[in-house]
Amino acid sequence: MRSRARATALLCAVLFSSFPRALMAQDSEAPLSVTLRVPETAGVTRANEPVTSGVPIPRSANLLSTSGLGVFDGGVELPSQFRVLARWDGSPSDGSRPIKWLLVDTQVGVSPYSVKSLQLRTGGSGGSGSPLAVQAGGIVTVVTGPLKFTVDQGRFQLLSGVWYDPLGRFASPILSPGGALGGFVQSGSSIYSTASDTPSEFAIEENGPLRAVIKIKGRHRSGSTPSLGYVARIYAYKDKSYVRIVYSYYNGNLASDFQNSSSNPADDIDYSSVWMNLGLTMVGPKRFIMGKEAGASVSGTLSTGGSVWINANNADDASSLVYTLNNQGTTSTVSRRAEGWADLSDVAGGLTVADRWFWQRYEKRLTVSDGGSIRLDLSENDKLREAQGLSDDVTVYFHGPNVPEASITPIVFGFAKNPLYAKASSNWYRQSGAFAPLPPVSPLRYPNCGNDVTCLMDYDLDANFSQTLQFREANLLYGGLNFGGFLDRNTMPLGSSRDADLEHGVNYYDGVYVIAHNFVRRADVEGGSGDGLAWLGLLTEAARHYMETEAYHVYPDNPYDDGGVDRTNYNGLSPAYEGYYRDNVHVEHCWGSGLFYYYYLTGDERARERALEGATSLLTNDYVLSGGGSALSAGGVWLGRLCGQSLDWLAHAYELTRDPAYAARLTTAMNAFADNIAGRSNFRDVGMRQVVGVLLPAMFRAWDITGRTRATWANAITTVANWTMKEDRNPSTGQIEGNGYYGDFLGYAGYQASGECTGRVWFLNVAGTSQTFENHWACYPQTNLELMGGLWAAAQVSGSTTYRDFLLPLYKNRLQDLADESVPGRSGFVGFGRATQSLRNAIHLNTMMRMAPTDSILPSPVTNLRVR
Helix, strand or coil, rough: HHHHHEEEHHHHHHCCCCCCHCCCCCCCCCCCCCEEECCCCCCCCEEEEEECCCCCCHHHCCCCCCCCCEEECCCCCEEEEEEEECCCECCCCCCCCEEEEEEEEEEEEECCCCCEEEEEECCCCCCCCCEEEEECCCCEECCCCCCEEECCCCCCCCCCCCEEECCCCCCCCEECCCCCCCCEEEECCEECCCCCCCEEEEEEEECCCCCEEEEEEEEECCCCCCEECCCCCCCECCCCCEEEEEEECCCCCCCCCCHCCCCCCCCEEEEEEEEEEEEEEECCCCCEEECCCCCEEEEHHHHHHCEEEEEEECCCCCCCCCCEEEEEEEEEEEEECCCCCCEECCCCCEEEECCCCCHHHHCCCEEECCCCHHHHEEEEEECCCCCEEEEEEEEEEEEECCCCCCHHHHHHHHHHHHCCEECCCCCHHHHHHCCCCCCEEEEEECCCCCCCHHHHHHHHHHHHHHHHHHHHHHHHCCCCCCCCCCCCCCCCCCCCCCCCCCCCCCCCCHHHHHHHHHHHCCCCCCCCCCCCHHHHHHHHHHHHHHHHHHHHCCCCCCCCCCCCHHHHHHHHCCCCCCCCHHHCCCCCCCCCHHHHHHHHCCCCCHHHHHHHHHHHHCCCCCCCCCCCCCCCCCCCCCCCCHHHHHHHHHHHHHHHHHHHHHHHHHHHHHHHHHHHHHHCCCCCCCHHHHHHHHHHHHHHHHHHHHCCCCCCHHHHHHHHHHHHHEEECCCCCCCCCCCCCHHHCCCEEECCCCCCCCCCEEEEEECCCCECCCCHHHHCCCCCCHHHHHHHHHHHHHHCHHHHHHHHHHHEEEEEEHCCCCCCCCCCCHHHHHHHHHHHHHHHHHHHHHHCCCCCCCCCCCCCCCCC
């Protein structure tokens, strides 16, 4: 079996490396010039603040290396750093292939509420300069200029030693030596720390002249007894005395009876607190500033043995988010939202700590003490179910004495909470070829859309996301396990607790993917409704929630379960939150594509890790169906969304890495799908809505990235699509009769003569008296949105306009129905799910509309049809 797998992998590596010459790199590089805009939206001055952004590079630029690149402010070259994230038709390390995604670092000054315009272009120094970090044995030393710090693998305490001196003399460390520093977990009376652990991973992950990243991974321990796992990344920046720490912690246990894990609490970890602690060596009076709600603070001098703390309280049973402030024994509770930042200083210097999402991820607590410590409780009085995790983003700023609050808050509300981002134009993103073909934002506005389908789609997206955010606020769906989930009324009814175990999550219908693509469409919008950076903020919240809370976290040293299945086969799959899916190990509503795009746009290595963990799980894990099943193996393959989601995930992983193992798995699955489809005379016994909407687009992606040469794969796609279009409508009754997608999958199609669904087909149960269990598809005008995906795939592999002509009027009517919907909740999901499907399928339809660009109802065409 192993030799056969190796042979298949080798064959795939050979076949997939033989791309047509037209897809290979050209002989010479073309001059590159990309305009990048850096908006300031927090209302604070940015003083040469670090900026990290992912930029797509068209294949036609044939950019093979970063030498000669530069970032320019007018005619002045700024300091820069570059890293290749992905290449066209090759792995990131394959220097013979053109760069597809480039991570760009620079530092820029921006005035409040203004925009700085930069140029990424050839003619620069290529990001030259000495790296910031050096590793010797188990010690990493970083010197940024005014700051020097060390990270110790033998005793990981976050920052082991810190020296601050703008002149670079670094005489005396300012962290308290031997203090209780690092990350901690308290469960019952036991306290577990990072300092008691020898990390399993310890490395300089990125090391350039502007930014260095140290990655540390291990377990919190008490002696040799382990508790929650952790993954810490420490970011340092040239000429800056602040450091960003992204700290993820997770319960990687899996019970032996994993299929019933939701009801088995044996491996759950309850804790009173997870916290990080930093302690300064201080003398004399200690001055403190404790931030409260935005624009408010309290300050003073700590008494001997005194402390000040603020917490963001649990709001499950309250009508609003509140915080409690304890100022050296005097307590007050305020119905506001604590921002979570504090400063502690003496005559020699001080330290500011700022949590990016403090009240949003309640319950949290921030404490400053006379002993010189700043303690940030990341999560209090909660538990992590097996395979769940959480993550926090914290900035620590070391500074000199007598620094006024007005000099601290720009760092807190700028870099720490609202980091800058350099965005390209929407046209550059859309025409780079790095995204699925996307329509530009329509210049029209509902209700004056006329025949412009993009206008209708934009309205549907905006209205539904607005509803979703309003619903989050109305139900206070914040807290560690909810924030970033973008729930709606179907998945989290009003009044639900954060622990209700009901959430489908942001990954439901590939929400992270959709938000990333809508950011690209809205990139030119600055301020007001549809602001591009607001969508980027949603993307960051959604992606981090998905990869830390919804995706399974499994310890690599987990023992085998009773069935002999390696539990790491589930690592990266999702969701690990909602009860039904935890009880059934599979990938239902589990998409990997959004994390890949988040990685490309931000360079967040955690996203790449999580996305590839999920793909790697699918290499050997056939249990992707509810209750198990050999879904991706020949002879047992299933047609439906679960296999489609798995295939899509594998395709993205192969596209990024060019790992032949992913290619082999793709080939096995695609051949099985093609054989299954070829052996059928009809598709009445399969879930056609999911086959057409999810599986066929994934099959197209696999066919596309492997060279577009497999005729059996293309034929399988068009076979299903052709059967889908069969329809026999009775002109007298309006009912659909006979064979085909409409007549046989969703049951009997009824035609309502009055009421909300007047003149529209809706689907009834067998008795014909009520809606089916999928009642959120009521009132669909002859079709549902998922039909778009399969017909788009067939149009791509065949080049035929038949699919477009069939679908276009149906889709336009469907969008109009959504826009005109007067009773929320009756037509499609209310909120995130509905909006997600709308954009995903508009992407598909836009591609087909390119086949007839003279049609009067079409938006402006895009220039690249290759889906990446």
